[in-house]
Amino acid sequence: MFAAENGLKGDPRLEAISAAIRVVPNFPKKGIMFQDITTLLLDHKAFKHTIDIFVDRYKDMQISVVAGVEARGFMFGPSIALAIGAKFVPLRKPGKLPGKVISESYELEYGHDRLEMHVDAVEPRERVIIIDDLVATGGTLSAAISLMESQGAEVVECACVIGLPEVKGQHKLKGKPLYVLVEPSGLDGFC
Amino acid sequence: MQTIIALAPLVSHRLCLAPPPFPRHRLLCRRAPSIRLPSHRSSTTSFRLLSSFAASRDSEMATEDGQDPRIPKIASSIRVIPDFPKPGIMFHDITTLLLDTEAFKDTIDLFVERYKGKGISVVAGVEARGFIFGPPIALAIGAKFVPMRKPKKLPGKVISEEYSLEYGTDKIEMHVGAVEPGERAIIIDDLIATGGTLSAAVRLLERVGVKIVECACVIELPECKGREKLGETPLFILISSA
Numbered sequence: 369m370f371a372a373e374n375g376l377k378g379d380p381r382l383e384a385i386s387a388a389i390r391v392v393p394n395f396p397k398k399g400i401m402f403q404d405i406t407t408l409l410l411d412h413k414a415f416k417h418t419i420d421i422f423v424d425r426y427k428d429m430q431i432s433v434v435a436g437v438e439a440r441g442f443m444f445g446p447s448i449a450l451a452i453g454a455k456f457v458p459l460r461k462p463g464k465l466p467g468k469v470i471s472e473s474y475e476l477e478y479g480h481d482r483l484e485m486h487v488d489a490v491e492p493r494e495r496v497i498i499i500d501d502l503v504a505t506g507g508t509l510s511a512a513i514s515l516m517e518s519q520g521a522e523v524v525e526c527a528c529v530i531g532l533p534e535v536k537g538q539h540k541l542k543g544k545p546l547y548v549l550v551e552p553s554g555l556d557g558f559c
Numbered sequence: 560m561q562t563i564i565a566l567a568p569l570v571s572h573r574l575c576l577a578p579p580p581f582p583r584h585r586l587l588c589r590r591a592p593s594i595r596l597p598s599h600r601s602s603t604t605s606f607r608l609l610s611s612f613a614a615s616r617d618s619e620m621a622t623e624d625g626q627d628p629r630i631p632k633i634a635s636s637i638r639v640i641p642d643f644p645k646p647g648i649m650f651h652d653i654t655t656l657l658l659d660t661e662a663f664k665d666t667i668d669l670f671v672e673r674y675k676g677k678g679i680s681v682v683a684g685v686e687a688r689g690f691i692f693g694p695p696i697a698l699a700i701g702a703k704f705v706p707m708r709k710p711k712k713l714p715g716k717v718i719s720e721e722y723s724l725e726y727g728t729d730k731i732e733m734h735v736g737a738v739e740p741g742e743r744a745i746i747i748d749d750l751i752a753t754g755g756t757l758s759a760a761v762r763l764l765e766r767v768g769v770k771i772v773e774c775a776c777v778i779e780l781p782e783c784k785g786r787e788k789l790g791e792t793p794l795f796i797l798i799s800s801a
Contacts, residue, residue, distance in 0.1 A: 392714035402714045406734055409694065409704040416698055442690040443706065446657070450664055450695055456657040458691065466643040466650045486654055 370531065371421065371549045381417035382550055388414040389530065391554035397478065403530050403552050405440060405501045418444065421549060422527055423451040426497055429524060433496040435459055435516065437483070437508055440501035444529065448499065457489045459498075459512050470518060474511035483511045485519075492520030502530040503548065506541045513542050629665040634798045636662040637778065651778050651800060653688060653749045667692065669797060670775055671699040674745055679772055681744035683707050683764060685731070685756055688749035692777065696747065705737045707746075707760050718767065722759035731759045740768025750778040751794065754785030761792050 376382060388411040395402040409415055426448065435457040436445025442458060449456040462471065462482045469484040490496065498512045509526045516523050523544045531548030636659040643650040656662050674696065683705045684693025690706060697704035710719065710730045719732040738744065746760045757774050764771055771792050779785065779796040786794050 390715070395714040396711075404714050406706060406713065406715075406737065409697075409706070410737060412698070412701055412703055415694075415704070419698065439687045439690055439706075439708075439712070442687060443694050443704065446663075446691050447695045447698055449657075449660075450667060453660055455660060456663065456691065458654060458657070460687075463644075464687070465654065466640040466652050467638070467654075489654070489658060 369545070369547060370551070371547065374547070376421070379421075381414075381421060384411075384414045385418050385529070386550040386553055389550070389553055391552070393554075400478065401552065401554055403502055405443070405529060408529070409443060418529060418549065419447045419451065422448045422499075425527075425547065426525075427452045430495055431497050431524060432494045433457055433490050433516075433521065435485075435490075435496055435498045435512060437498070437500040437512060438464070441499045444501065445499040448497075455489075457485065457496075459483050459485050459515065470515060472511040472514045472518075474507040475505070476507060481508075483508065483515060485515045487519070490516060490519045490521040494521045495524050496521050497524055498526045500526075500528050502532065502552075503528040503541075503546065504532045506546075509546075510542045513544055627669065629669060630797055632659075633662045633666050633669075633777070637798070639800075651750055651780075653691075653777060656777070657691065666777060666797065667695045667699070670696050670747075673775075673795065674772075675700045677772065678743050679745055680742045681705055681738050681764075681769065683733075683738075683744055683746045683760060685746065685748040685760055686712070689747045692749060693747040696745075703737075705733060705744075707731050707733050707763065718763065720759045720763040720766070722755045724755065729756075731756060731763060733763055738764065738767060738769050742769050743772050744769045745772055746774045748774075748776050750780065751776045751785040751796065752780045752783040754783070754788030757785065758788050758790075758792075761789065 371382060385408065388408040390404040390407040392402040392404050394400065431452055431454050434445045434449035434454045436442050436459065438458060438460045446456045462484055465484050465486055468487045470487055471482050471484040473482045496516050498509060500508060503509055513523050525545045525547050526541055527547045529549050530552055532552055633656065636656040638652040638655040640650045640652050642648065656666065679700060680702050682693045682697035682702045684690050684707065686706060686708045694704045710732055713732055713734050716735040717732040718735055719730045721728050721730050744764055746757060748757060751757055761771050773793045773795050774789060775795045777797050779799045781799050781801050
C-alpha cells in the first residue's frame with residue numbers, strides 16, 4: 369500500500385522525497401523512465417526523511433532482520449536495520465557471497481536473474497522486512513520472500529521507496545504486505 | 560555462529576603480486592598472528608604502529624593505550640572464508656559483522672565519531688559493500704552519499720576512471736554533478752587490499768576538484784600495500800589483518 373493511504377496523507381516529507389528523485393528517460397533501454405534514487409541520496413534531508421518513515425513504521429514490530437536487495441537495497445536497508453536494532457542481510461547477485469548460499473531465480477522488468485542469500489543469515493521464525501529502492505513487477509521481491517520462507521523466517525512486509533503503476537492497488541505480494549512511499553515521477557506518456 | 564579470525568600466516572593473497580617480506584620457512588615457523596588492532600586516534604598514528612608491528616612480527620600482539628574497546632568485538636565478528644573467489648585468497652566476509660547488531664553499530668559509530676563536525680559534505684561509497692557502510696555514516700554526519708559504481712549501472716551522465724586488476728582493467732563511475740569542486744569527502748569501502756579501487760575513486764573525485772580528507776575501511780590487508788598505493792591520501796582502518 370502507499371504511505372499516503374496509510375496514515376501519511378499530506379505528509380510534506382513524501383513530497384520532498386518524490387521531488388528528490390530524478391527521472392532518466394530511456395535507461396537502461398528505450399521506453400523505460402528510470403527512477404534514479406541517487407539524487408535522493410544527495411539530498412540529506414530527504415534521505416533522512418525516507419529512513420525515518422521506514423524506521424517509525426517498523427521499530428515496534430519486533431523485526432529482527434532487514435534484508436536488502438543488491439545493490440540499491442543496500443543503500444537504504446542498513447540504516448533502517450541499525451535504527452531498529454535488527455540484523456542486515458544482503459541479498460545478492462550470483463557468485464558474490466563467499467559462504468554457503470541458497471538461491472532463487474526471478475524475472476526482472478527487463479531480463480531475468482538469480483538472487484542469493486547466505487544459509488546461516490536468518491533463523492526460523494525470525495521476523496523479516498525486505499527492502500529495495502523500487503518495486504515494478506514484484507519479481508525480485510517474490511524471489512526474496514521465497515528465500516526467507518525457505519529458511520523458516522516470516523516476512524512481515526516488503527518496503528520500497530517507489531512503486532510503479534503495476535503495483536498500485538495491489539497491497540499484497542505473494543501474500544505479503546507491500547509498503548511503498550511514493551509513486552514514480554514523470555510518467556506522463558509512459559507506455 | 561562460529562566466526563574465524565583471520566590469520567593463516569601462509570596466506571598468499573593472489574591479488575597481491577609482491578612476494579612476502581620474509582622467507583617462507585620463517586612464515587611456516589611463525590605462529591598464527593592475531594588480528595592487529597591499531598589505535599583509532601589518527602591515520603598517521605595507525606601507520607606508525609603498523610610499521611612497528613611489521614618490524615617485529617614475532618612479538619605478542621600488544622594492546623596499545625588508547626585502543627578502542629569496541630574493536631575486538633568487531634574483529635571477531637568478521638568471518639574468513641578460504642579460497643574465495645579463488646584458491647589462495649582468504650576472503651574477509653563482513654556479512655557476519657552485519658548480523659551482529661552491536662558490532663555493526665559500533666563500526667558505524669567509530670567512523671561517525673571520527674568524521675562528525677569535520678566539514679565533510681560527501682561520503683562516497685564503492686560498490687557494493689561500500690553501499691552498506693557509507694549511507695549510515697553520511698546520514699549521521701549530515702553529508703550526501705555518492706555511490707561509485709561499476710560501469711553502466713548509473714543511469715545519468717557519468718565520469719569514469721580506469722584501474723588495474725590482477726589481470727586486465729576495470730572502471731569505476733560517478734554521476735556528473737554528484738559532487739562540486741571544493742567539497743570535502745571521505746571514501747568508504749569494507750576492505751582495502753592492493754588499493755586499486757580506492758585509488759581510482761580518489762583520482763575520480765580529485766579530477767572534479769573534491770578534496771579527499773581520508774579513505775576509510777573496516778579492514779586492511781597490509782601485505783597488499785594498499786596504503787602505499789594511496790600515496791598522500793590518508794587511510795583510516797579499524798582492523799588490520801596480516
